[in-house]
Amino acid sequence: MLAITLLIFFIQYIVQPDLIDKFNLFEILITNSLLIVYMLMHSYNMLESKREFYFVNLGLLIYLLSSTILFIFGNLTANLSKDVKMITWTLNAALTVMYQLFFLYEWKVSYVKKTLKN
Helix, strand or coil: CHHHHHHHHHHHHHHCHHHHHCCCHHHHHHHHHHHHHHHHHHHHHHCCCCCCCHHHHHHHHHHHHHHHHHHHHHCHHHHCCHHHHHHHHHHHHHHHHHHHHHHHHHHHHHHHHHHHHC
16 A cells, blocks of 8 residues: 555655645645544554553544644645634644644653552
8 A cells, every 4th residue: 555655655756746845734644644544543453452652642633633634725825814824724733732642641751650669
């Protein structure tokens, strides 16, 4: 599946090389959708086993779902006022901080207790 996606992007950039310098919604949508599918599969596989990197997966899943929606609407807000565009990107920045906090919590749960015991 990954190889097919890379092939599609390769062909797209050969046919339309000007897309390299533009905001390519197709690339964002396909890439994030593929990552979301992989994360959902990983979450499903974690149901019966040890929950290793559970919060990292959860944080990235929440971030990618919401940022994909924000990026899709990014082109729609391009013609709106500067304040509306600023709200969109501020929300994206807040989501980035949120998923970094999930990383921090996973690090605390997984590694800090092990280090303190030694």
